[in-house]
Amino acid sequence: MYGMLSIGGKYKLVLTAILLIALLAAPLLLSEFRLGLLGKFLAFAILAIGLDLIWGYTGILSLGHGVFFGLGAYAMAMHLKLAASGGELPDFMSWSGVETLPWFWVPFHSAGLAVLLAIAIPVLAALLIGYFTFRNRIRGSFFSILTQATVIIAVTLFVGQQGYTGGTNGLTNFSTFLGFSLSDPVVKRMLYIATVLILGLVLLASLKLASGKLGNILIAIRDAENRVRFLGYNPVTYKLFIYCVSAALAGIAGILFVLQEGIISPAQMGIVPSIEMVLWVAIGGRGTLFGAVIGALLTNTAKTTLSEAYPEWWPIVIGALFIIATMLLPQGIAGALSGWIQRYRVQRGNRRQPVRPAAALASSGLAEPGPEQS
Structure with missing residues (x-):
């Protein structure tokens, strides 16, 4: 069982409270630019939590979560683009020869409906993918390859339909949300x-x-799916449910990302970003949830810092850090911390336990019987 699963509920609440207090205090310490970066990383952390639920807890390795993230981000960006164009035809459509607003863009005039669709569309996509794969018992590396194929299909579609999606450039140049200036x-x-x-x-x-x-x-499905099935549970139902929950969290992350970053393009939902999402969870610690948050924050902070200082070397450095973390910390950062805490508890408990005389042990029946007693 992975890391934090063994830590009691009160410790989880304390850790959550400490994390939130520290993050809420960040605006007092960071510049506007750094605060925007941290906000973007926190959106990634929401996605990482969903990915940890399906990978760390359920054993489903998805290498295509960039699709769900991108669908949520594009849904929000479509509303922002319509708001920036005053409800008229967006500029990139005019440049591509589109004369009237496509029917599937019309619902995104409403901000509330755009938010709902940004969550519902990824969930529907996950429901469709998960139903046919889980029902046919496609899992392991075969499922991972299939999710990568969905990334290729989605990116190709979004790049090819330039008149409707903005093509390679994606959607950008947003100005307001709910009447408030995004540059304020x-x-x-x-x-x-x-x-x-x-x-x-x-x-x-x-x-x-x-x-x-x-x-x-979910943990039982991860460790022994066939045994769960023999006990009368249907693993397909549970896997499909948690997969849709994970997709919904990815959609929420996409909404928050677009509002703070101001752009979404097919490159941000491709294979490389999808694999990076898995690295966040692996480095932070599978099956911990806190580890997913830590991994998303630390990995993206390191990526930003290294790309600023060494733009040509940062991908190699990030890869080396992942290899080192995997070899030295196979359970991730949170898993290693949890292990240290547990060992400390055991040692502390052993020190507190009084040494009882042999006679007292014998009288209590706890001493091992001698030859004459056996």
């Missing part, structure tokens, strides 16, 4: 705080889910 520093801080609060809610809900009966069933 106050609005940026409010978006950051909203991201922190949503991350806290997602983390608490995921911890509650993972610590209950459903979490135990």
Whole structure:
């Protein structure tokens, strides 16, 4: 069983409270630019939590979560683009020869409907993919390859339909959301705080889910799916449910990412970003949820820092860090910390336990019987 699963509920609540307090204090310490980066990383952390639920707890390795993230981001970006163009035809459509607004763009005039669709569309995509794969018992490396194929299909589609999706450039040049200017520093801080609060809610809900009966069933499916089936549970139902939950979290992450980053393109939902998402969870610690958050924050911070200082070398350095972390910390950062805490508890308990005389042990029946007693 992985890392934090063995840590009690009160410790999880304390860790969550400490994390949220630290993040809410960040606007007092960081510049506007750094705060925007941190907000983007927190959106990634929400996605990482969902990925940990299906990989760390259920054993489903998805290498295509960039698709769900991209679908949520594009849905939000479509509303922002319509708002920036005053409800008229977006500029990139005019450049591509499109004369009227496509029918599937019309619902995105509404901000509320855009948010709902940004979550519902990834969920529907996950439902479709998961139903046919899980029902046919496609799992392991075969499922991972299939998810990568969906990434290739999605990226090709979004790049090819330039008149409807913006092509390679994607969607950008947003100005307002709900009437508030996205360039206003106050609005940026409010978006950051909203991201922190949503991350806290997602983390608490995921911890509650993972610590209950459903979490135990997911772990059992990961460790012995056939045995779960023999016990009368249908693994397909549980895998499909958690896969859709993970896709919904990816869609939420896409919404928050676009609002703070101001752009979404097919490159951000491709194979490389999808693999990086898995690295966040691996480095942070599978099956821990806290590790997913830590991995997303640390990995993206290191990536940004190294790309600024060594733009040509940072991919190699990131890869080396992943290899080192995998070899030295196979359970990730959170798993290693949890192991150290548990060993400390055991040692502390051993020191507190009084040494009882042999006579007292014998009288209590706890001493091993001697030759004459046997």
